[in-house]
Every structure is written in structure tokens, then in C-alpha cells.
Amino acid sequence: MTGRPSITLRLSFYYAALFSVIGIQLPYWPLYLSSKGLAAAEIGWILAASYLVKALTNPLLGHITDRHGGRRKGLIILAILSLSTTTLFFWADGFAAVLLATLLSSAAFTAMLPLGDSLTLQSAVRHRLDYGRIRLWGSLSFIVISGLAGQFLIDAPRSAILLSCLAGLVLALLAAAQLPDLPQAPGKSRQQPIGELLSRPVFLLFLAVCSLMQASHMIYYGFATLHWHAAGLSGTVIGGLWAEGVIAEVVLFACGARLIARFGPGRLIACAGIAGAIRWAVLAATTDPLFLAPAQLLHAFTFGAGHLGAMHFIMRAIPAGLSARAQGIYSAVTTGIVPGAAMLMSGRLYQSLGGYAFLVMASLSLAAWALAQPMRRRWTGGLICGHQEG
Template sequence: MFQSYWGLWMASRGFAPIEIGTAVAGSLVGRAIGVGVLYPWLNRHATLLRLARVLPWLIVAAALPYLFVNGFGMLVAVSIVFGVTYPLLLPLNETIATSAARQGLLQYGPTRSLGSFGFMLGTVAAGWLVSGLGAGVLTGSLIAACLLTAVTGLLPVAASSALEVRGTGISGVGTLIRRRAFVACLVAASIIQGSHAAYYSFGAIRASELVSPVLVPLVLVLAPVSEFVMFASARRRVESVGVRTLLVAGAAIAAGRWAALAVLADGWGFAFSQILHAGSYAATHLAFNMFVRDQIDPSEHAAAQGLYASVAMGLAMAMFTFVAGLVAPAGLGAAFAVMSAVALCGILVAPFVRSTR
């Protein structure tokens, strides 16, 4: 909901593309701080289970001010605060999943597909609400979704050592950035994921230009559907290709996807590009988490996931979102063309990702 439609919500409030890009970039900078600094610190002082109980309520509190946004300055301020808090669940869930996968309690890919399934439901539900009631309904829907997450987090769970993991805190970050293979994997993933900036900021707007309003959610949901299929099938067959190959594939597919969006001007072309999300996003995400699962000590998983969410999904995304916002006035096609060039750079870094265990 927030990732797919928030650009549309801001546009409905009268904000210009450069203002939308700036607000999204501010949110992503907040994300970088939250997941890169705050999350490792929290996991050093609290178990994963305790964080899963408490953090969703903090996110609910951070979402409420969206009801009162009035003007560009307030939009940026609220975006930054929400950006610090709501992404904390991302590295938290990934830490739980990779720790449990390392212990043989679950398979990462199929488990991660459940998150994609939830994204699918949210995309369709939010899209239908917008088509029927307008973009203004997104504010209340976002708060309600955050509240549902918080309540769900209170449900009892089976005892597991994977939920009792405490991280090494910020010191773990220092250890990781001294490992060349990890840094190469992080940089490659950051470039590829960062290239999604124009899509996340203006994808819903672009879709609304190419298809009728009632079809927008159906077109947008194709991305998480393809992501779901990728993760659900990510067992031995997919994982056997290796981290480097997955990163190269992710970069190449992302470059092709954004190039297609830069030149295609019909709904069918946009729909096809959505299917490529399985490669541009899911393959890249899977590659990084395979590296963490297999090459990083469990005590450093929180630091690794925090860095990924901070750098790849935060700082890199913020930088390229700002760039996309600057280029967008010349046409959304130009913004996507720039992101295609960015994605290609990921291929240059992938060969430096080497196994150390």
C-alpha cells in the first residue's frame, strides 16, 4: 500500500513530482537511519520476539500524523519520521527468517513468499479502494493495516531459539564492512534495488496513465505475484545457480525492465514489465539473503540485514529517487531510462562477490 500507491496519494494532494521525489527520498533517508543504526542497537538490547511485539505499535503511532499533513514541509517531516519507524519490521523479519533457515527450521524462499502474498493482497485491496473511493482513502487504510499488524504481533508463538537471538549491535556493522565479499554483495544489491526508485515513486502514476483506473490494481499486483512465484520456487533448483549469477540476472533484468518502461506507451507493455519484478527485485533479494544465511554468523545477521535495509533499500533508493524526481519533469520515460543505466552497473560489481566459507 505505502510502497505502491503513496506517490499517487501525494499527487492527489496536489504535490508536484519534485516534491513527491523529495518526500520519498526523505522517507528513505529516515529508513537508512532506522534500519542501519536503530535496529542493530535495539536487537542488541532486546530479543527478536520482544521487538516483534513492540515495534508495530511504534509504527502505528508514526502513521497517525499522515491524517493531518498540510503543506510540503509537514509532508517531508512526517515522511522522515515514518521512514525511520515502519521499515524496522523488514530487517526484523529477515533476521528471524535467515536465523531459522540456518537452523533448518524453515526454507527461506518459500517462507519469504508469504510476505509477497501479503503484498499481493494489499496491492489489490488498496487499488480497489482507490478506484472506488479515491486516493484519499489510503491514509486511513494505511493506519488500519499498521494496527492489524500490531495486534497480530501479540498472538502466541511456539518457543524457538531463533526468536531469542540478540545481535552484536553496531560493532557487528564494523566487522561486516571489513569483509570484501560482503561489501561487494551489498553494493551490487544496492545498485540493483536502488534502480527501482522511479518505479516505486511513479509506477502507480504511470500505470494510471496507461490503463483504466479499475485495472490499475490488477496490473500492479502482477509484480508481487511474480515475486511470490520466484520465492515459492526458490528451493535447491533456484539457489543452485549461486549468489553471483542471481545478482547478474537481477541487474540485467532490471535494466531491461526500466528500458522497456522508458519507451513503451501501452498497458500491455507495462503489464509485461511487472512480471520482470521476479528478476529485478526477487532474484536480487534472494541472492543477498542466501549470502547472509550461508556466509554470515547468526550473531551478525541483524547487522547484515540492517545494512541491507539501510543501504540498498534506504540510502541507494533515496539517492536514485531524488535523481528520478529531478529527471521526471522531462518525462517519466527519461526517469526510467536513467534507472536502466544504473541497474547495468550492478553487473560490474557482482563478480567480486566470493564465498568465504
């Protein structure tokens, strides 16, 4: 147990630093892209590129990590690359230049979260740490940064959005440098073929369910701020709505150990689907903050419960020798390929349907709930490689 407080603190600081960047990017980056003269459909393509690039970088990084270990070193390199490539936006003008800058910067930055999750999950197993209580510091950082940013970024020069992201990336580099490292001991577990995992129907169902849930957030991530700003909501209200959803997520993460013990990963993932159908239907129907506020509380389930359930599924179902590759595949598919394709469509959907585009997202959430049922029936709760799934 020696060193647990120190490891917990360093991992928590890493999530706080990383999500200080996400707290700027997620709500306000579309405004920055709009200031570059890009139309809604073009913004959809740019945002989609940041998701789709994960399909190449994250599995490759997972393979390298499982083979050679050294997660901290990889995170430091990624932080340096992310910081340097993000500066390219100072000179990027026009769709093609912005797209190129997005591909380069996103290739590094989007790999930092799954590799950090892999390190945290391994630390949680070795040192009996609570993943949820570590991960919630990222959510708290998002709340503070997105809420404070709403006070001035809406009306400030759009270059302030880019400068804020760069400041957060400097903090992320400092945080990566002080992370613990867990070198993988040589052994047969490192040599397990990834094909064994990809041949398991329960793992494929898991990827499908989580992909649909992540994809259902794309109109929200890409166009909620633009939609609410066009409806006359102030920057303070918009920042508050974003922060409120993540506050609910933090509460769920704080109770994560008890929720997992009571319901298990499968039920939490299924719950995210039902919550998404309700949440997106409300966002489609109104821009009145009196109705948006309670709907935003459902973020605790649409993202929080889904993510917590997914991380515990990986922790329980995947052998240690496949953990980084499994995390990379999970990230590439569920937060890369599928939501990236959804983001490509989201620009045109929002341009054509406006707020009613959220109804399409509600249908994706219902599909996720439906697929979660056979996933739960197939998985007994143990390892899915080398053992029967149930």
C-alpha cells in the same frame, strides 16, 4: 523439528500483515501525496525521506538487537510507533508538515522488515525452514491488497488510502505480538566487531550491487502509477500490472530452495541486473499494457531473485553474532541511503524526462550486473568473517 509448522505459520502471517500495508503504500501513496498539493519533485523528496531515514534507524536497531536479543519485543514496539505516527497525516498539510510526518512514521515502519527478516533467517537456520516459502506470503498479500485496492482507491477519496494503511498497521501489530522469539545465547559471537565485516571487500561489493538494483526501481516505485494513470490506464489495469509483477515474484520464491541450490546466491543477484536492464527499457518505450504485461513478469528477477540471493548471502556469509547488524546495514544502505538518493533525483528526472526516466534506471541495472562479477569471484560460499573470502 518440534514446532516447525507453528513457527512457519506465525512468520508467514507477519509478512502477510506487513505487506498489506506495503500493498497500499507502494502503488498508491504517491496519489495520496499528490492530493496534498505536492509537485512531482516534492513527492520525490517525501518518498526519498522514507528511504533515507533507514540509514539511522536500521543499523541502530540491529546493534541493539545483537547486543540484547529479543526481536519480537522490538517488532511490537515498532508496530505501535508506526501506527501512532501514521495518524499524523490526518493533520499534515504542506510540504514541511508532510515531510515531518513521513520521517516519524517511516523511522518505525521501515525497520520492521529487516528486523523481521533477521528473525526469519535465524529461525530458518535453527529449524531448517525455507525462507522463500515463508517470505512469499508477504508477496501474496501484496498481490491481493494492491489488486483489490486498484478497484476503488484510484477513484475513491484520497483519505481512503491513509485509512487503508492504518488498517494494515493494526493487523501488523497483531501479527508481531504472536511472533516466536529467539533470544541470543551469551557468548563471544555476540561481541564480534562490525568493523571486521565492513573491512571485507566482498561484503562491500555485495552492498554496492544490491544498492544499485534497489535504486533502479525508484522511478517505478515513485511514478509508475502516476505515469500510467496519466496515459489513460484504468485503476483496474494499473492494479493488475502491479499485482502481476508480484505474482511472478511469488512463483520464484516458491521455487527458491531449488534455485539457490542450482545457481547459488551470487548468480541470482547478477541475474537481477540483466533483467532490470530489459524491464526498464520496455517501460521507457511504451505504456501499452500488451507490452507492459510481459515486462512486469521480470519483477520475479529484478526484485525476487535479487532479494532471495541477498538473504541467502547474509545467511551463509555472516556469523550469527553479526546477523542483525548485517541485516540493519544491508537495509540502511541498499534500501535506504542509495535508493533514497536515487528517489531524490527521480522526481526531477520524471518531471524532465517523463517515461524516458526509466532508461536511467536501466543503466543502474547494467552497472549492478557488472559489479556482481567480481563479487562472485571473491566469495567462495562460506563465512566472510574469520575466514578467507576466496
